[in-house]
Amino acid sequence: MTNHLDSFFGAMSDPTRRAVIERLAGGPAPVSELHAPHDIALPTFLRHLKVLEAAGLVRSEKKGRVRTVHLEAAPLAEAEGWLQRQRQLWDGRLDRLDALVREMEAGTEGGSANDHT
Amino acid sequence: MTNHLDSFFGAMSDPTRRAVIERLAGGPAPVSELHAPHDIALPTFLRHLKVLEAAGLVRSEKKGRVRTVHLEAAPLAEAEGWLQRQRQLWDGRLDRLDALVREMEAGTEGGSANDHT
DNA sequence: AATACTATTAGCCACATTGCTAACCAAATG
DNA sequence: CATTTGGTTAGCAATGTGGCTAATAGTATT
Numbered sequence: 001m002t003n004h005l006d007s008f009f010g011a012m013s014d015p016t017r018r019a020v021i022e023r024l025a026g027g028p029a030p031v032s033e034l035h036a037p038h039d040i041a042l043p044t045f046l047r048h049l050k051v052l053e054a055a056g057l058v059r060s061e062k063k064g065r066v067r068t069v070h071l072e073a074a075p076l077a078e079a080e081g082w083l084q085r086q087r088q089l090w091d092g093r094l095d096r097l098d099a100l101v102r103e104m105e106a107g108t109e110g111g112s113a114n115d116h117t
Numbered sequence: 118m119t120n121h122l123d124s125f126f127g128a129m130s131d132p133t134r135r136a137v138i139e140r141l142a143g144g145p146a147p148v149s150e151l152h153a154p155h156d157i158a159l160p161t162f163l164r165h166l167k168v169l170e171a172a173g174l175v176r177s178e179k180k181g182r183v184r185t186v187h188l189e190a191a192p193l194a195e196a197e198g199w200l201q202r203q204r205q206l207w208d209g210r211l212d213r214l215d216a217l218v219r220e221m222e223a224g225t226e227g228g229s230a231n232d233h234t
Numbered sequence: 235a236a237t238a239c240t241a242t243t244a245g246c247c248a249c250a251t252t253g254c255t256a257a258c259c260a261a262a263t264g
Numbered sequence: 265c266a267t268t269t270g271g272t273t274a275g276c277a278a279t280g281t282g283g284c285t286a287a288t289a290g291t292a293t294t
Binding site: 003005006008009010012013014015018021022024025026027071073076077079080083084085086087089090091093094 | 206
Binding site for chain 3: 040066
């Protein structure tokens with residue numbers, strides 16, 4: 001199936017690439033401008049952009065000799081959703097455990113309690 | 118500064134590791150149980166767990182000969198927040214652009230409009 | 235005490251990633 | 265039309281990642 005999340009998280013795991021995303025959240029920009037603040041060779045930087053584009057995080061169009069890059073928000077939302085689901089599941093579980101513990105402490109009269117699974 | 122997000126996203130970029138997280142969202146589990154559904158050698162799997170632990174995503178305690186692993190929700194929340202901020206920034210920008218376009222279409226009477234920056 | 239089970243360490247290989255330089259193409263610009 | 269500018273391609277080196285097997289350690293279990 002080769003999940004989207006795979007290439008997405010891979011793309012986000014690099015500080016240079018995250019910095020590009022942060023910059024692009026403020027609006028589209030040409031390659032040269034995106035490259036400027038980073039102290040790496042342009043070809044190297046270009047490959048970072050390609051990784052981002054392959055992950056569907058950005059798109060770019062070339063007009064004349066300038067390529068303009070812009071953010072694609074949908075993948076961010078997707079990953080955000082995934083994280084949220086996992087976290088909420090876990091948080092919810094903790095809440096339920098907590099309730100169980102309180103219930104058990106309240107009275108040992110004979111409550112049938114099922115916790116995990 | 119060696120951001121948390123670095124190791125976090127790195128850890129999440131592997132399907133095996135994400136599957137472990139998904140499993141752990143349902144509750145803690147011993148190493149062997151976590152390993153079972155994955156068709157890779159145990160030592161290999163163990164290293165995945167180490168990556169997750171190094172990224173602060175899980176913790177584990179060993180009792181007897183069994184190591185029990187559990188999810189740590191805080192990092193998920195942190196990454197979730199980061200993504201949300203970037204996305205909202207971008208979405209907000211789109212909204213503002215949209216508004217601008219509508220404003221410009223409404224009347225070309227002589228409105229002074231500032232968009233980006 | 236011997237055996238079986240759970241986890242761990244060590245070491246190896248193949249491939250991916252990230253960095254570089256050098257050379258090059260195509261579109262402005264003088 | 266020569267030059268500069270913005271981006272791209274090709275190729276190399278160093279390091280990281282993910283997989284394996286073999287061997288070991290430390291509990292249970294019988």
